[in-house]
Amino acid sequence: MNRTAQPAGTPVRSVPSKFRGPFVRWPRIADATLALAMFVAVTSLEEGPGDSLVVRPVVDLPPAVLLLFAAAGAALYWRRHKPLAVLSVALAAWAPMLGSSYANVGGIVIVALYSAGRHTQDRRWGPLGVVAAVGAVTLDGLLLSLPAGEIGFGCLVMLGAWYMGRRLRLRSERAAQLRQEQAAEAQRIAAEERTHIARELHDVVAHRVSMMTVQAGAARMVAAEDPQGALEAMTAVEEAGRQALDELRHLLGVLRPKAERDGLGPQPGxxxxxxxxxxxxxxxxxxxxxxxxxxxxxxxxxxxxxxxxxxxxxxxxxxxxxxxxxxxxxxxxxxxxxxxxxxxxxxxxxxxxxxxxxxxxxxxxxxxxxxxxxxxxxxxxxxxxxxxxxxxxxxxxxxxxxxxxxxxx
The missing domain is CATH 3.30.565.10 (Histidine kinase-like ATPase, C-terminal domain)
Incomplete structure (x- = not known):
């Protein structure tokens, strides 16, 4: 007997589960924390000389820019349930600030692209969002006169974020499909075993038991008037019972593991x-x-x-x-x-x-x-x-x- 896959719906208490991070254990709290952290990052940090990051006073931000930052950051809270809408909000908030010192919403766009690939089945709007993000990166680099290599790297980061999310989604879908197939196979095997045993019991025993029932009924009907006939009928019942018992023993021997076929003896404990x-x-x-x-x-x-x-x-x-x-x-x-x-x-x-x-x-x-x-x-x-x-x-x-x-x- 081999080890067969367990049903997908059966919890595996005996096997330690894989590590489950906060985004799996507490998704809503983790998303809210992520949204707040991204908002704080885009409002308080800006690019300094030599690709360094420097702290920017929040009071120096224009109200319109602060509102766009807040909208883009807050949208990440819904990144699992409405990933395409979140990506649209992030791109819309980024567009007016391209070419300026406030165009650091790209980090939020990266998270939104990953979420679009990870949490949506749509195969059309996700790639279009990648194209829009790549176009925004290119336009921002041209307006700021950035080197071509830096622009290309930014485009690869945008594409890679969406692709990573998409690959993880496809892998989880394949795993779920495999679990369903294994559960269906386990159910099929169990039903097949029950059907096999039921068919064997019916074919081997039912005929003999039917004969015993008929003969016993005939003996009861003629017992008072024809004792000899009743005796013959009961003898036939006894013979049919012995044959049924022999055939049942043979069937149980076939169904038993090979090591237990030597004798019927007491059941092990x-x-x-x-x-x-x-x-x-x-x-x-x-x-x-x-x-x-x-x-x-x-x-x-x-x-x-x-x-x-x-x-x-x-x-x-x-x-x-x-x-x-x-x-x-x-x-x-x-x-x-x-x-x-x-x-x-x-x-x-x-x-x-x-x-x-x-x-x-x-x-x-x-x-x-x-x-x-x-x-x-x-x-x-x-x-x-x-x-x-x-x-x-x-x-x-x-x-x-x-x-x-x-x-x-």
């Missing part, structure tokens, strides 16, 4: 985990087991714990190879009634080094994580899996411990 770990060690995996569960668990929960650990260790051995350092940790949840399962590996095995990181996380061709997640969801729990920042893989499952109504603990 927590007491069988040390034996499982020993078997995996014999296969070459460097695995340790920490079991802090002391209270008795319902039978279904114990079976699910065993199967999840078994599948996780199989994935580690298959994807990372022998000598991979692996830790299995079992314990009680600290925040509520339930147990937690954590399987960590460092991904530093001696085999399968040609397997790419994408293949490890998406699990092309198998249903491993989907099957484990389905098992956890059936108990009302959760299962998350994904790569670790320092390398390797991490799987975490949380299962409730309350027994289902009618199920023995």
């Amino acid at each position: 927590l007491t069988d985990l040390p034996r499982l770990v020993a078997q995996v060690r014999e296969a070459g995996l460097d695995v340790s087991l920490t079991d802090d569960i002391r209270a008795p668990l319902p039978a279904r929960v114990e079976l699910s714990v065993y199967r999840i650990v078994q599948e996780a260790l199989t994935n580690v051995l298959k994807h990372s190879g022998p000598h991979t350092r692996t830790e299995v940790r079992l314990g009680h949840d600290q925040c509520g009634p339930g147990i937690s399962i954590e399987v960590l590996d460092d991904g530093q095995g001696a085999a399968l080094q040609s397997v790419s990181g994408t293949a490890r996380t998406t699990g092309m061709g198998g249903h491993g994580i989907v099957g484990m997640r389905e098992r956890a969801l059936l108990l009302g729990g959760t299962l998350d899996a994904g790569p670790r920042p320092g390398g390797g893989f991490r799987l975490t499952a949380h299962l409730p411990v309350q027994p289902v109504l009618g199920e023995p603990a």
